Amino acid sequence: MSSLAKDDQIRLIFEDQLDRREITLPLLPEVAANVISLSTSEEVDAQQLANLIQGDMALAGHVMRVANSPIYRPVTPFVSLQQAITRLGIVTIGEIALATSLNSDLFEAPGYKNLLRHLWRQALFCAAWSRQIAKMRRTNVETSFLAGMLCDMGKPIVIQAVADFAMDEPSLIDFAEGYYVRAGALLAALWQLPPAVSEVIIHHQHDEPDNVHREITLNVQAARQICTQGLEGLSEDLLLRLNFYPEDVESLRQATDSIQDWVETIGG
Amino acid sequence: MIKVDFLVIGSGPAGQKAAIQGAKSGKRVCLVESEANVGGMCVHKGTIPSKALRESALRYKNAHKLLETVRPTELAPLMQNVERVINAHDNYISAQLSRNHITCLHGRTSFIDRHSVNIVSPGGKVQKVIADTIFIATGSLPRLPENISIDHEHILDSDSILSMNYLPASMLVLGGGVIACEYASVFAGLGCEVTLVDRFPNPLGFLDEDLPPRFVAEFEASGGKFLGNQKIESASFDGYSEVVLNLADGVQLTAEKMLVAQGRVSNVKGLNLAQVGVQINDINLVQVNDYCQTNIPNIYAIGDVIGPPSLASSSMEQGRRAACHALGIKQDSLSNMIPVGIYAIPELSAVGLTEAQARVTHGDVVVGYAEFTEIARGLITGTLNGMLKMIADPDGVELLGVHIVGEGASELIHIGQMAMSEGIPVDRFVEQIFNFPTLAEAYRVAALSIKGQVQNRRDAPKDAAAGA
Numbered sequence: 189m190s191s192l193a194k195d196d197q198i199r200l201i202f203e204d205q206l207d208r209r210e211i212t213l214p215l216l217p218e219v220a221a222n223v224i225s226l227s228t229s230e231e232v233d234a235q236q237l238a239n240l241i242q243g244d245m246a247l248a249g250h251v252m253r254v255a256n257s258p259i260y261r262p263v264t265p266f267v268s269l270q271q272a273i274t275r276l277g278i279v280t281i282g283e284i285a286l287a288t289s290l291n292s293d294l295f296e297a298p299g300y301k302n303l304l305r306h307l308w309r310q311a312l313f314c315a316a317w318s319r320q321i322a323k324m325r326r327t328n329v330e331t332s333f334l335a336g337m338l339c340d341m342g343k344p345i346v347i348q349a350v351a352d353f354a355m356d357e358p359s360l361i362d363f364a365e366g367y368y369v370r371a372g373a374l375l376a377a378l379w380q381l382p383p384a385v386s387e388v389i390i391h392h393q394h395d396e397p398d399n400v401h402r403e404i405t406l407n408v409q410a411a412r413q414i415c416t417q418g419l420e421g422l423s424e425d426l427l428l429r430l431n432f433y434p435e436d437v438e439s440l441r442q443a444t445d446s447i448q449d450w451v452e453t454i455g456g
Numbered sequence: 457m458i459k460v461d462f463l464v465i466g467s468g469p470a471g472q473k474a475a476i477q478g479a480k481s482g483k484r485v486c487l488v489e490s491e492a493n494v495g496g497m498c499v500h501k502g503t504i505p506s507k508a509l510r511e512s513a514l515r516y517k518n519a520h521k522l523l524e525t526v527r528p529t530e531l532a533p534l535m536q537n538v539e540r541v542i543n544a545h546d547n548y549i550s551a552q553l554s555r556n557h558i559t560c561l562h563g564r565t566s567f568i569d570r571h572s573v574n575i576v577s578p579g580g581k582v583q584k585v586i587a588d589t590i591f592i593a594t595g596s597l598p599r600l601p602e603n604i605s606i607d608h609e610h611i612l613d614s615d616s617i618l619s620m621n622y623l624p625a626s627m628l629v630l631g632g633g634v635i636a637c638e639y640a641s642v643f644a645g646l647g648c649e650v651t652l653v654d655r656f657p658n659p660l661g662f663l664d665e666d667l668p669p670r671f672v673a674e675f676e677a678s679g680g681k682f683l684g685n686q687k688i689e690s691a692s693f694d695g696y697s698e699v700v701l702n703l704a705d706g707v708q709l710t711a712e713k714m715l716v717a718q719g720r721v722s723n724v725k726g727l728n729l730a731q732v733g734v735q736i737n738d739i740n741l742v743q744v745n746d747y748c749q750t751n752i753p754n755i756y757a758i759g760d761v762i763g764p765p766s767l768a769s770s771s772m773e774q775g776r777r778a779a780c781h782a783l784g785i786k787q788d789s790l791s792n793m794i795p796v797g798i799y800a801i802p803e804l805s806a807v808g809l810t811e812a813q814a815r816v817t818h819g820d821v822v823v824g825y826a827e828f829t830e831i832a833r834g835l836i837t838g839t840l841n842g843m844l845k846m847i848a849d850p851d852g853v854e855l856l857g858v859h860i861v862g863e864g865a866s867e868l869i870h871i872g873q874m875a876m877s878e879g880i881p882v883d884r885f886v887e888q889i890f891n892f893p894t895l896a897e898a899y900r901v902a903a904l905s906i907k908g909q910v911q912n913r914r915d916a917p918k919d920a921a922a923g924a
Contacts, residue, residue, distance in 0.1 A: 323608055326501075326608055326616040326619055328620065329609045329619075384532075384621065400539075427579050430578070431490075432578055433563075433577075433578050433580070434576065
């Protein structure tokens with residue numbers, strides 16, 4: 189079977205799976221579900237989230253490691269999760285927990301572990317940049333962070349679905365690029381993500397997004413461009429839509445180190 | 457490089473009117489806007505979005521009176537109309553500018569000299585514009601108090617408050633001005649537990665003394681709480697789930713979100729006004745004369761950038777008048793009959809002198825009230841908390857001020873405004889036949905009250921003499 193024929197065959201099989209919604213989607217970890225609700229609704233009990241984190245030894249350990257890292261600059265090391273929550277706040281702890289629970293280990297793709305890890309780091313960068321941009325534009329910060337983190341979540345799903353075909357990495361990345369939005373939309377439905385986040389997953393590739401949550405979509409589009417091409421890669425068109433001037437880009441540049449530190453700390 | 461007759465910096469209400477006045481007089485006009493769309497903060501972050509939310513709050517409040525409706529939790533559905541209204545308004549303004557052949561540029565402006573500016577686009581491209589006359593209409597920004605860190609997530613200002621996804625269960629609103637009272641009452645109307653905190657004893661202190669207590673009464677009847685005479689020590693997010701406000705008297709208040717609305721400051725940053733010597737006062741307002749002309753004769757400043765009254769209506773008039781002055785068009789003196797409209801729940805509006813001001817200038821003035829409970833339309837619509845107050849000179853002839861609280865106040869005020877600007881005596885309100893039932897009838901009731909009081913004053917000496 190030629191390479192082209194093999195790719196076509198994979199495509200046919202995968203599209204059929206997508207159409208019949210038979211691809212394997214990871215379940216939303218309870219902690220992540222709680223954090224998502226925490227950031228978008230008033231109805232969530234913060235104490236419940238704290239209890240959930242405490243109930244998961246591995247997660248609690250990671251949260252403690254991150255909370256004690258230089259990025260959060262504790263005067264004296266935190267000795268308990270409760271102390272970390274009290275000092276850093278449930279929102280920060282929630283972010284750490286979200287990033288920890290939604291990591292590359294959610295996916296099974298033998299042979300592509302490094303690729304999945306890379307994608308996960310990209311997602312963290314995207315989340316952090318989205319949050320930074322949202323603050324500067326006076327748009328919703330929490331939703332931008334979540335949407336930034338989850339907008340490319342379809343890629344590991346596609347990679348997991350076709351991992352058995354042992355494609356070479358560049359081909360697999362190309363393949364995932366072609367399908368990740370559809371896969372992401374399925375995930376958004378399964379996880380019952382907030383409408384704004386689902387919309388960003390579906391619309392973030394549009395040059396001129398005109399969805400209800402257009403401003404959040406623009407934040408994530410800019411964050412993705414920064415992640416892939418750097419600040420210099422921000423297109424003039426997007427700068428116009430964001431209404432970002434050279435001094436705004438400079439403000440983003442000044443945030444680069446803290447974002448890098450945050451990702452290193454959270455992503456490990 | 458572009459050469460024009462008029463350069464207008466800012467496309468809010470003031471800038472639009474200056475630009476259009478210039479274009480209609482045959483001038484080549486260039487309008488620069490630093491935001492992505494024309495219209496200014498009024499359209500995109502202020503007047504229009506907040507009024508749209510107010511309409512939703514009124515609908516919810518009215519529905520809740522009839523049915524035990526569930527409190528809305530998502531903000532987006534309540535703002536659904538906003539996008540449509542903004543787009544329609546945006547299209548209308550853009551079409552108007554285009555129809556008048558006004559060149560529109562997108563960028564930030566900085567002065568090079570008295571006649572030329574650089575305009576930097578979001579992408580960083582620089583364009584030079586030379587103009588005979590320049591109008592600064594760059595508006596205002598929320599004032600950021602030094603002791604409060606606004607993060608736009610938990611502690612928000614009036615530019616970011618509508619970015620919230622969900623209506624919080626509780627909110628602290630700092631300030632007692634128009635913006636603070638409008639948002640506080642609207643969020644209270646939506647079922648949010650709102651505490652309004654201000655340093656003055658009453659909110660909206662610039663209004664006639666009878667109006668603020670009415671506002672507070674209805675606000676508190678909606679579940680809100682007003683705390684006056686408060687000094688704020690600090691405000692911060694506790695990192696857990698609440699914002700914490702520490703007052704100087706040791707009281708600590710908490711809520712899910714906080715809105716800081718402690719005034720606005722003029723937006724002159726980056727204009728490089730020092731370069732051309734335009735005078736700015738110690739609170740950063742551009743100094744102008746009666747024609748909105750700065751100390752540099754070919755440079756005018758209009759709208760919020762010159763300070764109060766900072767209303768869209770007055771800004772439009774300033775823009776038009778400044779352009780007329782630059783064009784050498786003769787104008788009547790600026791009307792001091794600018795009405796104030798406050799789109800809180802309840803709505804408030806005023807024109808002319810307050811009672812306190814009138815007593816200073818005219819002595820023993822006569823005051824007539826009309827409670828909406830006495831007006832058939834008020835009873836029908838359930839607008840029972842409304843009131844119209846007329847202030848007349850001691851003879852009960854000249855109308856000096858009108859103050860209204862209650863739904864429709866900002867529309868109803870214009871009858872008083874026209875009467876005052878045309879010098880129509882108070883008696884004419886008694887003689888006129890108004891539609892029945894309407895709230896306008898309140899004018900007649902208040903005028904009758906004034907007439908009765910004047911008659912009593914005239915009769916009093918006779919009665920005293922007869923008694924003696």
